[in-house]
Amino acid sequence: MEVYDELLRWAQDRGVELHGVAPRTIPGRGVGLIATKPLKANELVMHIPNSALRSIATVRPRIKKTLPEGTKVHALLAAELALDKPTSKHAPWNAVIPSRSDMTSSLPLAWPDPRLHAYLPPKARALLKQQAAKFERDWAVVAGSSSPALGHLTRDEYLYFWLLVNTRTFYHETPRTKQRLPHDDRMALQPVADLFNHADEPGCDVAFGAPGGGFEVTVGEGRAFQPGDELCICYGRHSNDFLLVEYGFVLQKNRWDEASLDDALLPELGPEQREALDARGFLGGYVLDAETACYRTQVALRLLCARSVEEWGALVDEGEDGGDEMQRKTDRLLLKILKKHRKTVQRTIEELGALDMGEQCQRDVLVTRWKQIQVLIDRAIQRLGS
Numbered sequence: 001m002e003v004y005d006e007l008l009r010w011a012q013d014r015g016v017e018l019h020g021v022a023p024r025t026i027p028g029r030g031v032g033l034i035a036t037k038p039l040k041a042n043e044l045v046m047h048i049p050n051s052a053l054r055s056i057a058t059v060r061p062r063i064k065k066t067l068p069e070g071t072k073v074h075a076l077l078a079a080e081l082a083l084d085k086p087t088s089k090h091a092p093w094n095a096v097i098p099s100r101s102d103m104t105s106s107l108p109l110a111w112p113d114p115r116l117h118a119y120l121p122p123k124a125r126a127l128l129k130q131q132a133a134k135f136e137r138d139w140a141v142v143a144g145s146s147s148p149a150l151g152h153l154t155r156d157e158y159l160y161f162w163l164l165v166n167t168r169t170f171y172h173e174t175p176r177t178k179q180r181l182p183h184d185d186r187m188a189l190q191p192v193a194d195l196f197n198h199a200d201e202p203g204c205d206v207a208f209g210a211p212g213g214g215f216e217v218t219v220g221e222g223r224a225f226q227p228g229d230e231l232c233i234c235y236g237r238h239s240n241d242f243l244l245v246e247y248g249f250v251l252q253k254n255r256w257d258e259a260s261l262d263d264a265l266l267p268e269l270g271p272e273q274r275e276a277l278d279a280r281g282f283l284g285g286y287v288l289d290a291e292t293a294c295y296r297t298q299v300a301l302r303l304l305c306a307r308s309v310e311e312w313g314a315l316v317d318e319g320e321d322g323g324d325e326m327q328r329k330t331d332r333l334l335l336k337i338l339k340k341h342r343k344t345v346q347r348t349i350e351e352l353g354a355l356d357m358g359e360q361c362q363r364d365v366l367v368t369r370w371k372q373i374q375v376l377i378d379r380a381i382q383r384l385g386s
């Protein structure tokens with residue numbers, strides 16, 4: 001961990017304060033931050049001054065000048081990282097960031113064999129499509145730049161830095177960024193604080209607006225840590241489909257997890273039913289979580305159970321659920337649909353087992369993800385069948 005000692009010295013020279021936390025290798029998660037002393041609720045574990053952030057304000061003017069007005073902060077930060085020299089003032093951070101092969105192994109957008117994308121669950125595929133569109137937008141700007149240095153970058157090189165920014169930035173919420181930037185582009189990198197791994201229940205809270213600027217990380221309300229415990233923050237209330245696409249991992253236990261039911265439900269609908277759902281804004285977006293199928297799913301199921309589109313329309317307009325008899329009918333139908341869907345999921349898992357494209361770790365994460373979806377389906381089948 002010598003490179004991390006060097007990183008901490010470098011960060012401390014820039015005013016970063018660490019209180020009772022230190023980096024350690026955490027199996028299956030790269031490096032994370034662990035407690036080095038007992039820590040109690042609300043205790044300050046990290047203070048980061050503004051001067052230790054890499055944000056739009058620290059991107060070299062030369063880079064900003066060569067890229068058009070309105071270029072996303074994400075694109076600018078990625079260009080800045082790509083042009084960092086080995087002797088740069090950020091060398092201690094460059095020495096610890098994940099390698100290109102770490103990124104291409106874990107992040108679907110960088111998987112060398114894109115045929116594997118077809119095996120992502122539908123929600124993850126949709127998220128990947130949106131992410132790819134954002135990347136292509138930024139790459140088009142950088143590739144079209146008149147700067148010879150940026151002109152030499154290949155798409156794959158730029159993709160690596162773009163994904164580094166994507167997986168390691170904080171939402172940089174200040175009065176200035178709130179006024180000037182859209183929410184998803186208020187990005188800032190912070191070497192050291194970017195070592196916090198994610199948990200669905202935050203162990204620590206991150207707050208911008210600390211005295212003197214910058215941000216602070218404190219132990220969460222009601223939480224406490226013993227030496228050796230890992231401290232995590234929550235990147236957001238994300239499902240495992242989202243975590244896989246945006247960060248390249250899935251949690252074993254994730255209270256925010258959910259599975260899309262679009263592939264199961266949409267094929268059950270006829271053209272008139274699709275049109276009726278679309279007209280009222282209820283076509284697609286059906287999800288199942290650990291407790292229940294969502295309200296949109298219930299609305300679509302009621303259409304499939306109603307005697308006519310008109311009967312269903314009256315229910316929706318009145319905000320009614322149709323009573324106990326309707327609930328029994330929709331539960332029976334959902335049970336049937338889920339049993340059928342379970343078989344499709346099982347076939348996908350078996351197909352993945354027989355596949356030899358991509359890397360083993362990529363096929364493994366896909367199998368893990370589909371099995372998690374199967375567990376959500378099984379729980380719902382059990383609830384509905386009892």
Ligand SMILES: C[S@@+](CC[C@H](N)C(=O)[O-])C[C@H]1O[C@@H](n2cnc3c(N)ncnc32)[C@H](O)[C@@H]1O
Nearest residue numbers: 028029030031167168194195196197198247249
């Ligand atoms: C902000 S970095 C956290 C530090 C990182 N572990 C490292 O070694 O530099 C985010 C990346 O850490 C990994 N990560 C974060 N939380 C994780 C978790 N709960 N399980 C597995 N990997 C995780 C993922 O690779 C993610 O893209």
